[in-house]
């Protein structure tokens with residue numbers, strides 16, 4: 312089985328990105344796995360601190376490990392948005408493949424200082440764990456928002472990216488390049504799209520020289536996503552789009568069977584709705600890999 316680092320390098324050489332999808336129950340996990348296996352492309356599943364608190368850090372690690380072994384399939388587990396070293400250590404000990412250590416809300420110098428410490432501490436537990444650091448401001452919460460924050464204020468600069476990577480030793484960097492967590496109502500309706508600063512991505516890639524993650528990928532213009540991957544994005548996070556599909560699918564399942572109480576008879580429309588979103592995103596992120 313290839314390591315996550317090898318899978319990312321492979322994607323980078325081909326000009327593809329790895330899709331990262333947040334899961335917090337078996338409906339989402341089944342949908343992501345089924346879509347990735349159908350297309351035969353590697354995939355990452357991630358859980359934020361809140362999602363891990365619900366599912367269980369050790370529990371999800373055991374499930375993903377068992378799936379990986381059973382199907383001999385490259386599915387990787389990421390500890391998404393982790394705000395403390397204690398929570399990071401918990402994930403490292405449970406066997407997560409990577410972690411998003413997110414202190415982007417702190418002043419830059421403090422973010423650098425604590426992220427450097429975290430890189431050292433986490434790698435001493437698991438040397439092959441990839442550590443991602445965050446700079447800039449892309450808002451919080453993979454939810455539906457009524458209004459957009461002013462993203463222009465928190466954009467990352469190439470110089471900041473270079474300095475951050477050099478001082479912390481992170482393997483992966485998540486910059487702010489026009490992306491945003493969550494979706495606006497108009498995006499859920501498909502009336503508007505997020506747009507990305509492609510030139511900034513290319514400059515940050517050149518300055519930092521590490522793998523780059525695009526957070527808040529839901530509701531982004533497809534063409535911008537393709538260009539962002541070509542400019543150096545290696546991982547794209549999708550969460551809100553899955554959550555919207557999950558809710559709609561679940562409502563459908565419940566409405567179709569108003570008297571049903573058997574969960575596994577109610578859930579299939581939810582699995583299918585989420586799977587369709589994952590399929591569509593994986594096709595887009597893996598255009599080169601799939602054409603080869």
Ligand SMILES: [Zn+2]
Nearest residue numbers: 492526527548
């Ligand atoms: Zn994120």
